[in-house]
Amino acid sequence: MPDDNRRPIAVRSSGWARGTAALLARSAITPNQISCASVLFALAGCAALLQWPDAPGLLLCALCILLRLLCNMFDGMVAVEGGKGTVTGPLFNEVPDRLGDSLFLVALGYAVMLPWLGWLCALLAALTAYIRVLGGSLGQAQDFRGPMAKPHRMWLLGIALVIAAALPSWSHRLLIATAAIIAAGSALTCITRLQAIAARLHHGADA
Incomplete structure (x- = not known):
């Protein structure tokens, strides 16, 4: 049965994702450790973007974004499908998601010499x-719609x-x-989610 408060990720049902999650679930690694690892990848990507703003640094940052997103997927899979969730x-x-977002996006602003952006x-x-969480606190299913939800922001930045x-x-x-597209898209996402909650x-x- 689907969880209305869980972000829908199509690749979660793929064989390689299920196999990797099952392997992690059988190990001593916990979902919370995987969540924390996502912040370490964000820190590494942030450092790469700021220290080496040429091709190697850009590609390393893109790789860290991918690894961060994989952590964000596998922590939930190990917790839910693997039965290793904690209180x-x-x-x-x-919390690690918010830290990871901020690290990548603030670093992007400094990399293009527009920190405010x-x-x-x-x-x-x-x-x-x-x-999204506010909607959940009001008894609604959490709304993961875009156009610039977390996966959209990170995939756009990684491809760029x-x-x-x-x-x-x-x-x-x-x-x-x-950066401008992410800012505008995120603002629009705030509006669309608020409108949906109000409706x-x-x-x-x-009723």
Whole structure:
């Protein structure tokens, strides 16, 4: 039975994902440790982007984004499908995500020499999550809609980093455009989620 408070991820049902999650579940590794590992990958990606803002650093940051997303998927799979969830699991599921988002997005702002834009992206990213959880606190299923939910932000940034590494003459402008799209998309996501929550509240009041 689907969990309305769990982010839908299509690849979660693939054979390789299930096999890897089962292997992790049989090991001594805990879901909370996997969640914390996502922050370490975010720190490594942040350092790579700031210290080596050329092709190797951009590609390393993109790899760290991918590894962070895999951690975000496997922590839930090991907790739920693997039966290793803990009472503090919800905290480890949310807090490392917010840290990881902020690290990557703030680093992006400094990398393009527009720190305010990176901080704006991080603020709006955190606000999308706050609104999602707010809906849950009101008794609604948590709303993971976009257009710029966490996976959308991270995949966009990861792809942009790879393209920027391949096109160094366009790198700076491309990453500025990516940050601007993330900020605008995150703001729009906040609006769409708030509208959906309000509509459900009105529907409940009228029922």
